[in-house]
Amino acid sequence: MEIILAKYGEIALKGGNKRFFEDLLVKNSKHAVSRYGVFAVSRKQSTLYFTASDNAENQADIRGAATALGKVFGIGNIQIAAEFPKDLPTLLKDGVAYIKDKLPSPTLAFKVVAKRADKKFPFDSPHIAEEFGAAILAALPTLTVDVHNPDINIYAEVRDNGIYVSVGREKGAGGIPVGASGKAVVLLSGGLDSPVAAYLAAKRGLTVIPLHFESPPYTSARARQKVETLCEKLVPYCGDIKLRVNNLTVFQELLRDKCAEIKKDGYFTVLLRREMLRRANTVCAEVGADAIITGESLAQVASQTLPAIACTDNAADYPVLRPLIMFDKTEITDIARRIDTFDTSSLPYEDCCTVFTPKHPRLNPKLEDILEIEQKLDILNL
Ligand code: ATP
Numbered sequence: 001m002e003i004i005l006a007k008y009g010e011i012a013l014k015g016g017n018k019r020f021f022e023d024l025l026v027k028n029s030k031h032a033v034s035r036y037g038v039f040a041v042s043r044k045q046s047t048l049y050f051t052a053s054d055n056a057e058n059q060a061d062i063r064g065a066a067t068a069l070g071k072v073f074g075i076g077n078i079q080i081a082a083e084f085p086k087d088l089p090t091l092l093k094d095g096v097a098y099i100k101d102k103l104p105s106p107t108l109a110f111k112v113v114a115k116r117a118d119k120k121f122p123f124d125s126p127h128i129a130e131e132f133g134a135a136i137l138a139a140l141p142t143l144t145v146d147v148h149n150p151d152i153n154i155y156a157e158v159r160d161n162g163i164y165v166s167v168g169r170e171k172g173a174g175g176i177p178v179g180a181s182g183k184a185v186v187l188l189s190g191g192l193d194s195p196v197a198a199y200l201a202a203k204r205g206l207t208v209i210p211l212h213f214e215s216p217p218y219t220s221a222r223a224r225q226k227v228e229t230l231c232e233k234l235v236p237y238c239g240d241i242k243l244r245v246n247n248l249t250v251f252q253e254l255l256r257d258k259c260a261e262i263k264k265d266g267y268f269t270v271l272l273r274r275e276m277l278r279r280a281n282t283v284c285a286e287v288g289a290d291a292i293i294t295g296e297s298l299a300q301v302a303s304q305t306l307p308a309i310a311c312t313d314n315a316a317d318y319p320v321l322r323p324l325i326m327f328d329k330t331e332i333t334d335i336a337r338r339i340d341t342f343d344t345s346s347l348p349y350e351d352c353c354t355v356f357t358p359k360h361p362r363l364n365p366k367l368e369d370i371l372e373i374e375q376k377l378d379i380l381n382l
């Protein structure tokens with residue numbers, strides 16, 4: 001029977017508080033595989049073992065579960081493995097038969113990667129690799145061995161409970177289990193950047209609470225649906241998330257009119273962004289979050305110059321984290337494609353940020369001017 005081995009990433013290096021990270025990893029992993037069958041999860045030697053319940057009605061989808069685990073933060077790598085008794089002749093016979101079945105092609109160059117985690121096993125890793133490699137070649141003569149540049153690695157790992165054999169393995173999502181670093185409110189537009197920022201925040205262990213601003217009728221129901229879809233795309237990485245939507249229409253209309261009245265249209269965008277952060281403060285307090293995340297990237301647009309960022313930050317009661325601040329658009333796009341948010345983000349619906357944007361936004365706003373304008377507009381009572 002096949003099982004899944006998921007090896008810890010960075011948390012394998014944790015000291016006294018490793019248990020805290022492990023518990024979260026187990027919880028998040030169990031949730032991720034629950035759609036694919038009933039799995040028992042055990043942990044040993046910085047590895048989680050997922051064993052499908054052997055109930056005949058339970059057609060567990062091992063491959064589906066392994067793919068889902070590939071999106072769970074905290075896991076370094078994942079392999080589907082067959083377990084054999086800790087006995088070399090059995091490995092050479094049954095292990096080889098298993099591989100025969102699993103190889104994607106009969107003409108690959110392979111390398112055996114043997115690991116003896118259980119030092120009581122009488123043969124060391126090089127010996128296991130040599131014997132197992134020779135047995136595989138004897139049974140499958142169209143294969144070749146290439147220890148420097150193999151097409152595929154075949155793993156044989158001697159662990160406490162048996163020898164585990166895998167044909168290849170997948171890189172995990174890395175990072176820290178979601179929830180380990182606390183909570184953060186993510187300002188989620190329908191754009192390309194903020195979903196990637198949410199993904200990166202979750203990667204470092206934050207539970208993300210997405211907050212979206214809309215301005216109907218200037219923004220449409222389809223624009224809201226787009227953000228809902230983006231949230232669904234983030235679930236495999238971030239865990240279950242629930243979108244909060246906040247209405248900016250009245251504020252934006254008043255701000256537009258008042259800015260025009262006092263001939264300060266150029267400040268509209270920064271003033272709007274400060275309002276977004278004040279509203280994010282309220283959500284942070286409500287849900288117990290300790291940071292605000294945005295998808296801003298330095299110099300990408302007028303509101304993302306250093307002076308504009310400084311003016312925006314000043315309205316926040318919490319640290320504002322910007323995972324993408326030093327990322328190029330192409331780097332952000334690469335991640336968006338990988339996490340499958342790119343196509344949805346590219347749908348051409350309007351965002352409240354682009355409603356009433358001035359022709360000439362201030363690139364170099366000064367905080368003292370902003371505070372003065374806000375006082376004049378009595379902004380907190382708009
Ligand atoms: P994105 O691709 O994330 O929309 P952008 O390049 O369009 O970013 P801006 O529109 O200036 O940049 O927005 C900067 C950040 O402000 C966004 O990354 C997001 O975190 C936040 N933001 C913008 N619009 C909204 C919105 N409607 N609701 C929530 N947050 C928003």
Ligand code: MG
Pocket residue numbers: 189190191351353
């Ligand atoms: Mg945007």
